[in-house]
Amino acid sequence: MGKKDSNVRMSLQTLRVLEAFLENPTVQLAGAEVHQRCGIASGTLYPILLRLESAGWFVSQWESVDPSIAGRPRRRLYRLTSTGLRRASEVFASFNRGVLA
């Protein structure tokens, strides 16, 4: 998504989204699944997903199904990048240090 900016404004909702992906960094999650895991409303969730994707922390791709066969639209699946994984780990590590210290 264009020029990537690795700096992401960290909010509680952003941390909860990252936490959902860090449980299994290799998993691809759609927005509906993230909503089920985090309980974040759509009005807040999709801007966060797009923000993280724009920052290069996430990559997204369409689900490899035929809508006519599946009888539903394709889902957009998100996945952590290596950069996203590293940065998200650093963010949580800093929070843990701060809390434990």
Added chain:
Amino acid sequence: MSQRNERSTQPELGGVTHWLIHHAARRAPESLSSRLEEEWLADSESRSSPLSRLHFAVGCCWATMVIAADYPRSRVPAASPVAAARGFVTLIDRNFAYFSLRSGTLFLIAGLHAALFFGLIALSHTHGLATPPNLQNTVVDPVPPKILPPQPPGMEVKDWMVRVPRPVVPEPRNIEVEKDPTTEVIEKSQEPYSPPQPFETPTQVVQQVAGGPGAGFPETTDFYPSVSIHLAEEGFSTVRVCVDKRGRLTSEPTTVKGSGSTRLDEAALKLARAGSGHYRATTEDGHAVNSCYPFGIRFQLKK
């Protein structure tokens, strides 16, 4: 009954949900519009209840506003130049629509207030400049200042009061002449003396004593003409003399009223001249002053 109602409302809510998602995706950046619409439709299908889908669709409308704010024009990827142009125009339209939706209303209200304000100012200015026709083009000549003649140096009018010197009010003289065996000097003029009327009523009464023949005044017998004695002429002559403070004549005596005999009148004038220095000066409040007064001289033969 309730199941029938639920079934009848499901298509309606589904239609609303699809319309909201489609509307929200259309207001998103052009590069994300189709993607978000498909993604949101797919995610909405995962919701179980229609109300949950409707809630999800409403959230998508809110998400569109946030995404539009997060994704400026430069960050929107363009798949092709045509798409880029379309996206640019669409962004302009959307930005303009967003601008007109919120700020536009504010600017419109502010503009209306400004127009009303300037209109009121212009109206008041117009009324302020309007003047009645009778007051227009009326030139009033300036009143020339009064030019006073310059005063001579050193003379300044202190006030407007004119100080008039106190008038001298002469009183009737009491002429005393020493008794003579042959002649008789009348002390008082036969004609009553009428003093000049003052212009104004004197504000101060002056005690004045008229003068007359005094000590050492010549005898009338020495001046009785011999011819008159032989002719037995008798008469009464009134002369007027002006005497200074010392009793001396200041001017030539004159005959006020003759006796009928020229010789007796001339003898009276000689007597008056000879008496210079022996007149009693007129006094005012005890002070001798210069004065003129008449007195009578009687030439009478002794019998």
